[in-house]
Amino acid sequence: MKIVHVASELFPYVKTGGLADAVGSLCATLAGHGHDVSVFIPGYRAVVDHRDAANAEKVMPLKIEMGDTFMSGDVRMFSPRTNLKIYLICREEFFDRKSPYGNGERDYEDNHHRYIFFCKAVAETLRLTNMRADIVHAHDWQAALMPLFLRYAERRHGVTLTLKTIFTIHNIAFQGVFPMRSFYRTNLPEELMGIDGVEFYGQMSFMKAGILFSDRVTTVSPRYSREIQTPEFGCGLDGVVGTRAEDIVGLINGIDTAVWNPVSDEHLPARYSAGNLAGKAVCRAELLKKMKLEPAAANVPVFGMVCRLAEQKGVQLVLANREFFLKRDCRLVILGAGDRKLEQAVRELAAGAPGKIALAQKLDEALSHLVEAGSDFFVMPSLFEPCGLNQMYSQAYGTVPLVSSVGGLVDTVTDFNASPDEGTGISFDPTAEGLGWGLKRAAALFQDKVTYSAVQARGMARDFSWQKAALAYEQLYESAL
Ligand SMILES: Nc1ncnc2c1ncn2[C@@H]1O[C@H](COP(=O)(O)OP(=O)(O)O[C@H]2O[C@H](CO)[C@@H](O)[C@H](O)[C@H]2O)[C@@H](O)[C@H]1O
Secondary structure, three states: EEEEOOOOOEEEEEOOOOOHHHHHHHHHHHHOOOOOOEEEEEOHHHHOOOOHHOEEEEEEEEEEOOOEEEEEEEEEEEEEEEEEEEEEEEHHHHOOOOOOEEOOOOOOOOOHHHHHHHHHHHHHHHHOOOEEEEEEOOOOOOOOOOOHHHHHHHHHHOOOOEEEEEEEEEEOOOOEEEEEEHHHHHHOOHHHHHHOOOEEOOOOEHHHHHHHHHEEEOOOOOOHHHHOOOOOOOOOOEEEEEEEHHHHEEEEOOEOOOOOOOOOOOOOOOOOOOOOOOOHHHHHHHHHHHOOOOOOOOOOOOOEEEEEEOOOHHHHHHHHHHHHHHHHHOEEEEEEEEEEEHHHHHHHHHHHOOOOOOEOOOHHHHHHHHHHHHHEEEEEOOOOOOOHHHHHHHHOOOOEEEEEEHHHHHOOOOOOOOOOOOEEEEEEOOOOOHHHHHHHHHHHHOOHHHHHHHHHHHHHOOEEEEEHHHHHHHHHHHHHH
């Protein structure tokens, strides 16, 4: 199949979160299965500067209609492996910036123009290169206008650009909602400004367009596909999602076992497997040392957390349970950055318990591997979680995950109290009390080494590979065609 992916992030070129991992691994796996895969991403500074892009071929210049004006840019392409081509939509004014979406304090004010340009440029490239895709698969709000632009370009030019369009919701909390006055930049028919189009409470919603106008919609876990049809999790789009109930399917993400594998992980000071966990103890000691924490005896649990410091990730629930960490003999390592208030609160928590609690307030891919490997428990008390990746990394690394029972966390972690013979982790309600209860159960479990080892071993034996996960996408593409 000729498959085109359109996304704002792609590991290892640009990553702010799980979207990059998911798109990167899915595309690489599909290419490995023999499909002809092209991925379009914006030519952000980090991507253009990446060594793989150094010899990118200039495909063509672009002139994109943006309302009553034309904006120029260019398309570059490189191929990091057989069957996989990465296309960069470049326009310095839009994408040559330090980070993809904002300056850390606020989002860029022209994000709507940037991603309208991006999507239009992808449609134009497909047309001018005569790519004739079987499937165009767009991810999240930044690519959500793809189905509309493709179908209108086809109508306007009398061509077929793709047979089917797929839209994946990685996180419905980020919708790309902008003032309706930006609609004129799309050059789409005015009737689309209404309630049956992109209108969302008087504004324009990119994500709504993706949900309504793609041939199929997917979410990144079965549970989340049901949750977002309810007011509690739908972020105002539950009604819109409900209209596509027949066409929506939840496909669980996988993990890239070439990158996330304790047997071969190059970021670790020692490697290990389910059969020989000696290396895990080395990683644990190294993690504590690196984070300037006191060494911990074998019966003192090390809790790890890696995430965007955002409400979604339940950081405030950890803060609400500060007494647990302060009073018990344990260690807590948090790697994360994001919301300024949460950063400040976690910094204060760590400052109040030197030697016991540490925060690394940055994005650090290598350290994230060490936290996964060196912790005994991974803390993930998300308020909502479309899929979540770290709970899967944790199981692969023999680190027992503590997760709230929402979204993909329900689909990927089995609670050991509820299922003593199958449990791979600890789950609880997404509340401060829920996490408190989970932490107490973790502390008790850690003293029972036989049960802890059994839970750990079952997690390590699970197959979360993309080899398996990508099959579901291949079946979806085939059934859509
Ligand atoms: N400070 C830091 N340093 C290094 N690495 C860091 C980091 N902070 C986070 N990460 C990494 O970023 C990724 C986060 O992935 P998640 O899937 O858990 O969440 P995210 O909410 O970003 O993704 C959204 O999309 C994905 C993909 O579909 C869904 O799984 C998820 O539920 C949804 O919210 C992991 O690889 C993690 O290790």
